Amino acid sequence: xxxxxxxxxxxxxxxxxxxxxxxxxxAACAIVPFVGLGPAVLILIAVNIGLGVWTAIxxxxxxxxxPARVSTSLGILSGCGSLxxxxxxxxxxxxxxxxxxFLIPLVALAVAGAISAMAGCVANRERPVLQVAHDxxx
Amino acid sequence: MALKxxxxxxxxxxxxxxxxxxxxxSILAPTLQRDLHMDNAALGWLxxxxxxxxxxxxxxxxxxxxxxxxxxxxxxxxxxxxxxxAMTGLVTSFTELLVxxxxxxxxxxxxWPGATRITAGALExxxxxxxxxLFTSGTSIGALIAPALIFAIATQLNWRWAFVLIGLLxxxxxxxxxxxxxxxxxxxxxxxxxxxxxxxxKPAKASLWRDVSEIVSSTRFVPVxxxxxxxxxxxxxxxxxxxxxxxxxxxxxxxxxxxxxLTAIYLGLGVGNFx
Numbered sequence: 514x515x516x517x518x519x520x521x522x523x524x525x526x527x528x529x530x531x532x533x534x535x536x537x538x539x540a541a542c543a544i545v546p547f548v549g550l551g552p553a554v555l556i557l558i559a560v561n562i563g564l565g566v567w568t569a570i571x572x573x574x575x576x577x578x579x580p581a582r583v584s585t586s587l588g589i590l591s592g593c594g595s596l597x598x599x600x601x602x603x604x605x606x607x608x609x610x611x612x613x614x615f616l617i618p619l620v621a622l623a624v625a626g627a628i629s630a631m632a633g634c635v636a637n638r639e640r641p642v643l644q645v646a647h648d649x650x651x
Numbered sequence: 652m653a654l655k656x657x658x659x660x661x662x663x664x665x666x667x668x669x670x671x672x673x674x675x676x677s678i679l680a681p682t683l684q685r686d687l688h689m690d691n692a693a694l695g696w697l698x699x700x701x702x703x704x705x706x707x708x709x710x711x712x713x714x715x716x717x718x719x720x721x722x723x724x725x726x727x728x729x730x731x732x733x734x735x736x737a738m739t740g741l742v743t744s745f746t747e748l749l750v751x752x753x754x755x756x757x758x759x760x761x762x763w764p765g766a767t768r769i770t771a772g773a774l775e776x777x778x779x780x781x782x783x784x785l786f787t788s789g790t791s792i793g794a795l796i797a798p799a800l801i802f803a804i805a806t807q808l809n810w811r812w813a814f815v816l817i818g819l820l821x822x823x824x825x826x827x828x829x830x831x832x833x834x835x836x837x838x839x840x841x842x843x844x845x846x847x848x849x850x851x852x853k854p855a856k857a858s859l860w861r862d863v864s865e866i867v868s869s870t871r872f873v874p875v876x877x878x879x880x881x882x883x884x885x886x887x888x889x890x891x892x893x894x895x896x897x898x899x900x901x902x903x904x905x906x907x908x909x910x911x912x913l914t915a916i917y918l919g920l921g922v923g924n925f926x
Contacts, residue, residue: 518777528780535923539885550901554912558919561889565791565923567882569784572763574875576771576779579866583771584764585859586866588713590876591763592706594883599702601884605892606695615896622885629881636874 525637528570532633535566539626546616560622567629574636654836655773659785661828662766665729666789667796668821669762670890672736672755673701674797675817676748677891678913679810681898686810687745691895698891700749704756713764714859720841721765726828728761733821740814772840784924791920794890798910798917806906889920 517527538559545553578586605618676683680694689697716724735758739751770782804813866872894913903909 524777546900553901554915557889557893557916561791561916561919562923564882564886564889565784565788565920565925567878567923568787568790568886569780569924571875571878571882572767572783572787573780574871574878576767576783578869578871578875579862580771582714582717582862582866583768584716585713585862587764587767588709588711588716589863589866590872590879591883592710592713593876594879595702595706595709597880598883598887599699599706602698602702602887602891603695605888606691606693606698609892609895609899610691610695615892615900618888618892622888625881625885629878629885632874632877632881636871636878 528573528637529634531566532570532637533630535563535570536626536630536633538563540623542626543620543623545619546614563626567633570633570637574633654834655782656785657831658773658837658840659770659782661824661831662769662786663789663792664824664827665725666762666766666786667793668729668733668789668817668824669759670790670793671797671800671817672732672821673759674794674890675736675739675801675814676701676752677894678797678801679805679813680895681904682805682810683748687742687748689745691899693745694895697745697748697752698887701752701756702887704753705760706756708757708760709764712761714862716761716764716768717862721769722832722837722841725761725765725769726825726832728758728765729821729828730825732758733818733824735818736821737815737818739818740811769840773837781925788921788924790886790890791917791922791924794917795914795921798894798913802906802910890917 517530518524522530538556541556542560545556548556572587575587575590576583578590601618605615608617609615676697683689684694712728732755735751735754739748739755742748742751766786767783770779770786774782801813801817804816893916894909897903897909897912903912
């Protein structure tokens with residue numbers, strides 16, 4: 514992010530670029546059940562790199578939703594996210610218990626990646642940067 | 652090192668503990684399934700219970716953290732979740748485990764709303780992705796060191812001591828936080844405000860409803876909401892279910908090999924946080 518902004522890209526453009534690039538490995542999640550242990554581990558490493566990028570940029574997006582109410586924004590948005598996560602954890606337990614396989618959860622992860630990429634691009638459209646009162650902290 | 656980055660370092664340590672505490676159950680899941688006679692459905696309920704509590708507590712704690720001095724509020728949250736985590740080592744049944752997961756979910760909910768407000772107050776906008784990435788990398792570092800650390804404790808002592816010792820790390824963090832955040836220069840972080848709304852134009856008592864309306868009416872709210880409801884399940888799946896996936900689908904037993912695989916995978920999460 515810092516490298517892209519130093520090269521002259523706008524903050525929003527840098528966020529879009531990094532967010533989209535991070536989505537690519539997530540799509541590979543769907544093939545994890547069909548490959549050997551080694552490739553599966555490599556794919557899951559790549560998936561987690563993507564998830565790591567997503568998380569950092571997601572938090573930056575939240576800070577821009579309502580800059581004067583960062584904690585409240587994060588509480589609402591991540592509360593909804595956590596609820597979705599809770600339902601997903603329960604669903605994974607139920608599905609894997611009934612099917613004896615992790616295929617459905619892994620395919621769902623890939624689909625979630627594609628949808629999230631589109632939403633992330635919309636959220637990172639160009640917009641005026643708000644002036645924030647920063648006391649200079651050494 | 653600049654004070655603002657040292658602050659991010661402390662947030663990173665808190666986030667690492669946050670994930671270590673919640674990961675202890677996931678890492679020990681195969682062992683706990685055997686000792687407490689739980690199937691995958693029961694395990695799913697345990698994971699979900701944590702996130703249900705976490706969800707509702709996060710919504711409630713956000714407005715509170717926007718109105719209080721974060722120095723002590725944030726520190727107290729870490730202390731409480733660490734104590735809850737340590738006490739999980741005392742459980743003897745699924746029901747008791749469920750109760751402690753609910754309590755842990757409530758206590759851990761303050762981490763992200765608190766830490767994001769702190770980075771918003773301490774860092775310039777262009778630095779925030781890095782600052783957020785830095786403290787959020789605690790999730791991956793927590794997940795990264797969790798397998799080796801937890802398996803080591805569980806092997807040398809037993810799974811109960813894993814919960815207790817991991818929880819006690821949070822008590823040590825609290826002492827470090829109290830000592831390290833005394834600098835008066837950090838005062839602006841604890842009372843973070845945005846200039847575009849001068850203080851005198853704000854109503855004397857800002858209502859929660861007005862705050863929520865402002866947030867929901869933002870043009871960025873819906874797309875960020877979609878990202879939130881998709882990012883979290885993906886992340887939770889990775890940190891909660893992968894140990895069980897490798898044990899059940901790949902036939903790996905809890906121990907060194909599984910520990911190294913999980914370490915490599917969660918290292919990827921940490922790398923991603925810094926990109």
